[in-house]
Amino acid sequence: xxxxxxxxxxxxxxPFAWRVWLALEHKQIPYRAKRLSFDAGDLQTSAYTAIxxxxxxxxxxxxxxxxxxxxxxxxxxxxxxxxxxxxxxxxEVRARAVARRIATEVDLYVxxxxxxxITQTLVGRQATPDVELLATSGQTLARELALIExxxxxxxxxxxxxxxxxxxxxxxxxxxxxIDIKRPGYDMSRLISARLxxxxxAVESLSYFDKTYPPHWxx
Amino acid sequence: xxxxxxxxxxxxxxPFAWRVWLALEHKQIPYRAKRLSFDAGDLQTSAYTAIxxxxxxxxxxxxxxxxxxxxxxxxxxxxxxxxxxxxxxxxEVRARAVARRIATEVDLYVxxxxxxxITQTLVGRQATPDVELLATSGQTLARELALIExxxxxxxxxxxxxxxxxxxxxxxxxxxxxIDIKRPGYDMSRLISARLxxxxxAVESLSYFDKTYPPHWxx
Numbered sequence: 201x202x203x204x205x206x207x208x209x210x211x212x213x214x215p216f217a218w219r220v221w222l223a224l225e226h227k228q229i230p231y232r233a234k235r236l237s238f239d240a241g242d243l244q245t246s247a248y249t250a251i252x253x254x255x256x257x258x259x260x261x262x263x264x265x266x267x268x269x270x271x272x273x274x275x276x277x278x279x280x281x282x283x284x285x286x287x288x289x290x291x292e293v294r295a296r297a298v299a300r301r302i303a304t305e306v307d308l309y310v311x312x313x314x315x316x317x318i319t320q321t322l323v324g325r326q327a328t329p330d331v332e333l334l335a336t337s338g339q340t341l342a343r344e345l346a347l348i349e350x351x352x353x354x355x356x357x358x359x360x361x362x363x364x365x366x367x368x369x370x371x372x373x374x375x376x377x378x379i380d381i382k383r384p385g386y387d388m389s390r391l392i393s394a395r396l397x398x399x400x401x402a403v404e405s406l407s408y409f410d411k412t413y414p415p416h417w418x419x
Numbered sequence: 420x421x422x423x424x425x426x427x428x429x430x431x432x433x434p435f436a437w438r439v440w441l442a443l444e445h446k447q448i449p450y451r452a453k454r455l456s457f458d459a460g461d462l463q464t465s466a467y468t469a470i471x472x473x474x475x476x477x478x479x480x481x482x483x484x485x486x487x488x489x490x491x492x493x494x495x496x497x498x499x500x501x502x503x504x505x506x507x508x509x510x511e512v513r514a515r516a517v518a519r520r521i522a523t524e525v526d527l528y529v530x531x532x533x534x535x536x537i538t539q540t541l542v543g544r545q546a547t548p549d550v551e552l553l554a555t556s557g558q559t560l561a562r563e564l565a566l567i568e569x570x571x572x573x574x575x576x577x578x579x580x581x582x583x584x585x586x587x588x589x590x591x592x593x594x595x596x597x598i599d600i601k602r603p604g605y606d607m608s609r610l611i612s613a614r615l616x617x618x619x620x621a622v623e624s625l626s627y628f629d630k631t632y633p634p635h636w637x638x
Contacts (some may be wrong), residue, residue, distance in 0.1 A: 255567060265513050269527075272520035279512045294484050301491035308488075308526065317568045347472060 203372045206262040209251065211238055213378070213414040215371035216270040217258035218327055222367040223274045225408035228285030231260075231287075233413065271307060274364045288364040299358040299365040304367040306368045310348075313341040314372045321383045324376075335366075342391055345373075349395050355402045362406060378417065420602065424449040425481040429475055430457055432597070432633040434533075434590035435489040436477035441586040444627035447504030456528060461584075472476065493583045507583040512632045518584040525587045529567075531625040532560040533591045540602050541594075551603075560612055564592075568614055574621045588620060589622045597636065 208224060208231045224231050236242035242263055243255045249314065252259040252268040259268040260278070278288045282380035288298045307343055316337040320329040348357065348369065357365040376388035392400070403409065427443060427450045427557040429436035443450050455461035455476055462474040471487040478487040481499070486492055497507045509515045535556040539548040567576065567588065576584040592615065595607035611619070622628065 253569075265516075267516050267520060269520045269523045271523045272516055275519050276512070276516040279515060293495070296489055297484075297486050300494050301486060301488045303618040304488045304490045305528075307523075350472075396487060 203230075204259055204263065205210070205232050205349050207231070208259055209236055209248070209257055209259045209261075210234070211236050211243070211257040212416040214235070214257045215375060216256075218371035218414065219270045219367045220258045220277075220362075220413060221412040222406075222408075223364060224279055225286055225412060226286055226288060226362070226367070226406075227277050227281055229281055230275060243305045271303065273367075274342070274367070279335045288367075290358055290361065290363055291416070295358050298351060298396075299363045302351060303368040303375075304371065305344070305348070306365075310341065310344045310372055311371065313337040313344070314375060316389065317341070317379065318375055321379050321386055321388075323362060338388075338391060344392065349393060350362065352395070362403065366399075366403055370400065373400060423451075423482060424451050425528065428455055428467070428476055428478045428480075430455050430462070430476040431635040433476045434594060435475075436613055437481070437490045437590035437593075437631060437633065438583075438586045439477045439496075440631040441589070441627075442496055442507055442583060442626075445507060445581070445586070446496050446500055446629060446637050448496060448500055479531075484627070490522065490587075493586070497583075498527055501520070505580075507570065507586075509580065509582055511578055517570060518582045521570060521576055521584045522587040524563070524567070525584075525591065529549045529563045529591055532556040533594060536551050536560070536598065536607065540598050540605055540607075544579070552553065552619055557607075557610060564610065564612070564615060568612060571614070571618070581622065585618075585622055589619065592619065 206229060208217075208220065210221060210233060212235060221233070236248065243257065249255055249257075250394075251261060251266045254268060256268065258270055258273060259266060259390060260273055261267075263274075267276055269314075274288055282401055290299050307381075314337075316333060320334055320337075351357070354360045356362045357369065373392060379386055379388045425443075425448060425554065427439065429440060429452060431454060438576075440452070440572055442555065455467065461467060462471075467478075468474055469479060470485045473487060475487065477489055477492065479492055479495075480486075481495075493507055507519050535552060539553055539556075554589060570576070573579045575581045592611060595610055598605055598607045
C-alpha cells in the first residue's frame with residue numbers, strides 16, 4: 201500500500217518550523233512541505249486552525265494525525281519512525297539526557313531574549329527600538345549561549361553526532377545573522393562566539409542543510 | 420552490588436520539583452530526597468551550583484550523573500529505568516505525542532501566567548499587587564487551561580492512565596488553591612473548572628500522591 205507522505209506546514213524563517221524541517225530531513229521521512237504566509241493570513245483560516253488551534257507554525261499531519269509544537273513533533277518523528285534515517289537523539293542514555301536538557305533550556309531561556317531582539321529590530325521595523333531592552337536581551341542571550349558552550353564537547357552540541365539539540369538551537373542563532381543582513385548596525389553576530397561559529401559551520405555542512413534554508417532568505 | 424539510591428534535590432512547593440517527585444514515585448525508583456531551603460541560600464552554594472549551574476530546583480544526581488531541568492529529568496528516568504514502576508508516557512505513539520505536546524504547552528504557556536499570579540500574590544507579599552496584571556494573567560491562564568481541557572478525554576489528561584503530562588500540570592494548578600489558602604480574597608480557584616477539579620481529585624487519589632505533597636504546605 202502506498203503511504204501518503206506526511207504534510208509539513210511551515211512559515212519561511214520560522215525557527216520552530218526550521219527545527220522540524222531539519223528533523224524530517226535527518227530522519228529521511230517523505231514529506232510534502234506546505235508554506236503558509238503570515239501576511240496572507242494562512243494561519244488564521246479555519247482549516248489550519250483545526251490543525252493547530254494556536255495558529256502557529258509548524259504543524260504536521262501524518263496519516264490523519266495532526267500535531268503541533270515543534271518539540272513534540274520531533275519526538276513523534278523519532279517514535280513513529282524509529283528505523284528511518286538517523287536517530288534524532290543520542291543513543292547513550294546520559295548523552296540523550298544532556299541533549300534533551302539543552303533543547304529544553306533553549307526553548308525556555310534562549311527563545312525569549314532572541315524573540316525580543318527579533319521583535320525590536322526585524323519584525324516591528326521600529327524607528328526607535330528600545331535600546332535598553334536590546335542591551336539586556338543581548339546580555340541574557342550571551343549568558344545563555346555561554347552556558348550551552350560550556351556543555352559542548354565535540355563538533356555538535358552533544359559530541360560528534362548532530363542531534364535534535366542542534367536543530368533546536370541553530371535556527372535561533374541563524375536569526376542573529378539575519379538581523380545583521382537586514383538591519384546592519386546592530387552587530388548581533390558579536391553574540392556568536394568563535395566556538396559557536398565553528399558549530400554553525402558544522403550544521404551548515406550537513407548534506408540536507410541547504411534544502412531547509414528559509415526560501416525567502418535567499419531572495 | 421548494592422546500588423546507591425538516586426539523590427533528588429527539591430525545594431518545598433517548587434512545582435518543577437513536585438513534577439519530578441511524582442515521576443520518581445510513579446517509576447518506583449529508590450531515591451534520597453534532599454530538601455534545599457531557598458531562604459537559607461542552599462541553592463547558591465558552590466556544591467549545588469556544580470550540580471545545577473542555574474541554581475534552581477529540581478536536580479538529580481544518579482550514580483555520579485548530575486541532571487537538571489525537570490522535563491529532561493522525567494525523560495531520563497524513563498530512559499534509564501524502562502522496566503521500573505509504570506511508564507511515564509503513554510505507550511501508543513499518538514497518545515504519547517499528545518501527552519508530550521501538552522507537557523510542552525504547559526511549560527511554554529501555562530507557567531508564565533501562573534508565575535505572575537504567584538509572584539504578585541504569594542512571593543512578593545505586595546501590599547498593592549498590580550491589579551491589571553493579575554487580571555490579564557488570569558485571562559491568559561483561563562484560556563490555556565480551557566485549551567488543555569479540550570484535549571482531555573478520560574480521567575487523566577491523556578486517557579485513563581496518568582502520565583508525565585499530568586505531573587507537569589498538576590503542581591501548577593495546585594498553586595492556585597495554595598494562593599487562596601495563604602491570601603484569601605483573590606479567589607484563584609475560580610480558574611479551576613469543574614472538569615479540572617475532577618481531574619485534580621484523580622491525581623490526588625494516586626497511592627503515592629501524599630508522599631509528594633509539599634512538606635511546608637502541611638504546616
